[in-house]
Amino acid sequence: MKRSWLRQVIVSVWMLLVMAEFLSLVILPKLQGRL
């Protein structure tokens, strides 16, 4: 049970991290006309 929660936390953090990076490094610069 504990292991399952740990896995879920790790994959969730990963997905949120990738999305946040994508927004800040790709989408925001596009919106600001920098890309």
Place this chain on the structure above:
Amino acid sequence: MPYIGSGPLISIISAACVITLAALSWHFGRWCLSFAGLSGHKRGEPALFSAALGLTAVCLGIFVLGMSGHLSRRSFTVLFALMLAMPFIAKRNPVRTERGQDPLPFPLPAKLLLLAAFFLSLIAALAPCTGIDALAYHLYLPKEFLRLGRMEFLPYCRETLWPFNTEMLFMAALRFQGTALAGLCHWIFYPLTAAAVYLCARRYYDADHAVWSAVFFVMTPAVFAQAGYPYVDISLAFFVFMSVYTLLIARDTDRIGAYALTGVFCGAAMGTKFFGLGCLMLLTPMVCVISRFKPSRVIAFALAALLIGGGWYLRSWLLSGNPVYPLFHDLFGGNGWGIQMDEGAGLGKSPLDLIRFPWNITLNINAFGGQMMGALFLALIPTLLIDLKKPRTASIILTVFTAGFTIFLFTQSQHARFFISVVPFLALGAASAFLRLRSMGALSRAISRTVVAILLVLHSAIFVYRTRADWPVVSGRVSAEHWLLENERSFKGFDFIRKHVDAGATLLNAAEVRYFYAPDDRRITHFPHLDTRLNKEGGSLERFLIDQPFDYIWISNTPDPAIANALKHYAYEPVFTYDFTEKPDTFHNIIFKRPSGMPKDV
């Protein structure tokens, strides 16, 4: 202007033409498929395989017409008529699906999302062409071949002997209509690849997996962007994926016909782009292992691949002495010219760079040519690693090929759009990951749904944004010429040449590699061709420009020193200037004219 047109009527005619092409391909391909002797097809597979075989046959047929110098409209019509008649002349039992199968499920929201993406990309494909490589060679060379009446070797042109399967469709499109139809001839591979991904996932996984795989493939921004141009990246992705899909079927059935189909699609990939050779390099050992080294299976695969794709390499070898001219000139000799495949994209080729590559290509898009892969694959696929289960054999084969082909492309050239060939496989992997996350627990289910939903909305917004400029021209509110003057870098310069440069005057184009819109009835020399010719002949560019001065010289930004010297030597005067911005760069174009009466040696 020839080949250029837009508006509702042209859109309808082009759509009708491409539907006819698809129907003819399916009709002829179904006949070809009956020779493979396969049974046990799942629903939808015979139609997909037939269309793929038929399109391959159309490309091959036009290749033969081009090589034999029969590029008139009548020759094309005879070819299409033959393809229409053959299945009626030599009748065979059509391939059927297994009885009692479930219908192909596709939830309404996913269906609407995909239809919207297809429709928006269709609008982009129908707009006059602005793609750099399309104007530089994907469309320019078919136009040149049509003008010459034969697929000749143009010795100073870099791409003249490249494998051009998809360009054969473009050549037919230009012969019958123009750039709108050519755009659709590439666009058609977008829904076809989505269908292939869907049907493969349906066969080897389940219905949910099939739907999500198709959604992830279609919603990839780089794939969407390419679907709007007459390029070859999605057709390559389609044939590469089809070759692996049929290899999986060959493993299941152990039929020679299935291995031959794998070879046919591998050959079609080889004939689409040099990168298709990577498919051959990977599939050959895989076929050997999967067939347990049965000679008949391996020979069926290899023969089919060489028969379908080998013609392009034979043509190149016979005409230049190099089967992959002008690549690998160290090995085969460059026939006076050689280039490197790597064009400066990417962030290094070390093993560490390879590990970082998925992160970099997703988040540092400018370093990989500016195309956007989107964050879905990076967010989802690595999560498979945390809960590794014993994989199915199909998953192992798909993973081995994906990894091998990615490494092959990584070592060759790291432009993001070249990796579109692996996107169908990544879509299958992302769907696996997403479905596993949904069943892992409440937290991962909630987060994965939220992340996927946000990213799909973002990608949809990007699709709408990308096509915003195309609506006025496709709807007919703005003429194609007027739209191109505003939206295409080279068009304004060629428009000036068409209207203001005498037919007898000579002009050096040192500004543009996009040659497609150049008027055929003007004496234009393109700088890369002249430079290559002089390199090959051992001549000096500086001397040439002084001894045989052009009447006009067109430059962009800073010219070559030899050109700058000639401009000064003859006191050329600027007659036309214009700026064009393609973010982040601005191109300052000047067309100079040599003053009349100026002697050759002043």
